Amino acid sequence: MSLKHVLLGCLYKKPATGFRLKQMVDGSISHFWSAELSQIYPTLKKMQQESLVTCNAGTRDKVYHITDTGRGELLQWLRSPTELAQQRDAFMVKVYFGSLLRDEEVSRVIDDCGRRHRARIAEYTEALELGNSMLKDLSPHEVRDFRIKLLTLRAGIESEKHWASWCDEAAAEVAQMTAAVAKGKGEKGAPIRA
Amino acid sequence: MSLKHVLLGCLYKKPATGFRLKQMVDGSISHFWSAELSQIYPTLKKMQQESLVTCNAGTRDKVYHITDTGRGELLQWLRSPTELAQQRDAFMVKVYFGSLLRDEEVSRVIDDCGRRHRARIAEYTEALELGNSMLKDLSPHEVRDFRIKLLTLRAGIESEKHWASWCDEAAAEVAQMTAAVAKGKGEKGAPIRA
DNA sequence: GACATCATGTAATCCGTTACATGATTTT
DNA sequence: AAAATCATGTAACGGATTACATGATGTC
DSSP states (O other): OOHHHHHHHHHTTSOBOHHHHHHHHTTGGGGTOOOOHHHHHHHHHHHHHTTSEEEEEOSSOEEEEEOHHHHHHHHHHHHSOOOOOOOOOHHHHHHHTGGGSOHHHHHHHHHHHHHHHHHHHHHHHHHHHHHHHHGGGSOHHHHHHHHHHHHHHHHHHHHHHHHHHHHHHHHHHHHHHHHHHHHOTTOOOSOOOO | OOHHHHHHHHHTTSOBOHHHHHHHHHTGGGGTOOOOHHHHHHHHHHHHHTTSEEEEEOSSOEEEEEOHHHHHHHHHHHHSOOOOOOOOOHHHHHHHTGGGSOHHHHHHHHHHHHHHHHHHHHHHHHHHHHHHHHGGGSOHHHHHHHHHHHHHHHHHHHHHHHHHHHHHHHHHHHHHHHHHHHHOTTOOOSOOOO
16 A cells, blocks of 8 residues: 555655645645545554554644654665556557547547647646756755655656657557558558557 | 456457456556456446346356447447546655655665666567567458557557656766765756756 | 635445455366 | 366455535634
């Protein structure tokens, strides 16, 4: 369970309520992880049982603090090797079975997806520029921390660019198939290249 | 639920048993989707209730056939726009909170991930070459189908390449931070660029 | 006083994994 | 006869989403 580690990371430097943690997750973390409050609250309870966090409950708020056990758990996890995530990509499923559609329909679905990725590039790029502009006001220690966090944004932008350009290439390939069929049926075309 | 659509896609051209469907999913589909038998069997049952498939049960096997309703559902889904998947990326979580580790540790975790991605590039590239070599034996209609399927492999290779090179860049950035600190504390470094 | 925000939860449901259980058919 | 493969399931659990329910505090 990795939400646990997200919450430990958020709590590492300062205590927070479940509600506040949700807001952190909805910030820059949302680019690669998300969680609902209805998932966060039970998770915090479980983490308390595992002594990863303690809870200072006031009248109104329940403020969670990370424990030494929690710090240890997070650091150990951060150092551990990362299995490549088994990804489920509904869009790839669509492409894989896309030959059931006519060429124009395949192209449309691919182009539509490309447009979505391009919108994200713009969004992430803006966030990165904002982040870079904030570097100058930070202390040397904060700078390192912040620069490392910005690397995740770069990854997001590059990933979106990769997908946007794949969509362009794939749409072009499909268009070429249409053209090949129009000319002469026997065409096999050039091999698909990486 | 997209497993439903995967199964509909597999059943579109020919009937199959649950077991056989599992083997199809474990083939080239496994690069972007996976499912266990224990998930496939109940899903088929549900799909039968929804009239997406019918079941010809022999003594031994239960052979599932797609219905017209099923074909309609699949085609409609294939044509529908694709929301960008909200991704959960544990590796990005590690990088985001990576500043809690020493530079060498961050580099090691990133390099390790890069190595895994490079292994996948090799694996997928081999599969793509095999696929390309099979094109020549196919009928014109099969060629189009197969070429479109190969596009998913290209996407996989490009995606892995993107991640491998991000890992290189990120490790280099972290090394630069180490160097910057060794020279003079006040360094903020160049902005992070996409 | 009304509205937004802060705050905490429960219940139902879904999708997916792991472990367990069973047995028929085919190959060696 | 033993082993591999084909074949079908159930049970328990984990992680996540959606809908529902409640109420306190701060702001206009």
